[in-house]
Every structure is written in C-alpha cells, then in structure tokens.
Amino acid sequence: MKLQYISDSQGVTTGVYIPITEWNALKTKYAEIEQEETDNIPQWHKDVVLDRLASFKKNPEQAIDFDTAMNDIEKGL
Template identity: 45%
Template sequence: MKTQIINDVNGLPTGVFIPIEDWELIKKYYPNIEKVDQQLPQWQKDILDSRLADLDNPNNLGPIDELFRVLDSE
C-alpha cells in the first residue's frame, strides 16, 4: 500500500491519502470502516468514563495483546 501523509502549512500531519484500490480492499475486509467516524452514543461514553474512573491509574493501560501474552505465560 502506497499511502501519502498530507501536511498543513506548518508541516503537521492532517490527513492520509490512500489509493482507491487499497481503500476498496480495506472496505472488503472491514465493511463498517466508513462508520468509524460516527460518535458514540452518550450511554456508551458514560460506561467508558465509569470504567476509567474505577482504574487506579488510567495511564497504565496497555494493548490487550500484551494482557493475553501475560495471561498465557502464567
């Protein structure tokens, strides 16, 4: 996949260009990809906020794959 980063006048990345052939392939494997930018309903945000509030230190969150690796090693 040959993507291009689009930068603003300050050189900061603002977007990505994906060739249409690659985009069509992505949509084939992830049919709901175009709905990714939809907002979460407030009830889902409330649940996430509640769960984050229950954490001792949200900065210690890590990828789920790492958790599975640790659990598999035990």
C-alpha cells in the first residue's frame, strides 16, 4: 500500500492519504468500512448538513465560491 503521511508545520503526523484505487480495494475487501464512516457522526451534525443543503437548493444564488468565502474570512481576521 502506497500511503502518504500528512504532517503539520511542527512535523506532527495529522493524517494519511490513501490512493483512491487502494481505498476502493479496501472497501471491496471490508464491505462494512463505509458504514463505519457514518456511524460516529452525531445525528445533530447530519441534521445541520441536511438543513444547509435544503437551504442551498431553495436559494442557490446566495451561495459563494470557496475563494470568495476565504477572502471574506481573512478580511475578518
């Protein structure tokens, strides 16, 4: 498996990158792995995401792109 480790600015490992082909192979071998991804998400988190998605579908023109959002956040710092 060709994993890549992700580190923060202090060199502390904070994550692991798994190539998609290897991830798909793991999902095939361990069918329950996808279920585990959502088992630990609290229901209230899911509800917030669903509410935001419904809001977007009602008013898509109010959405802004990532760069605009980041610029707005940086202006507020």
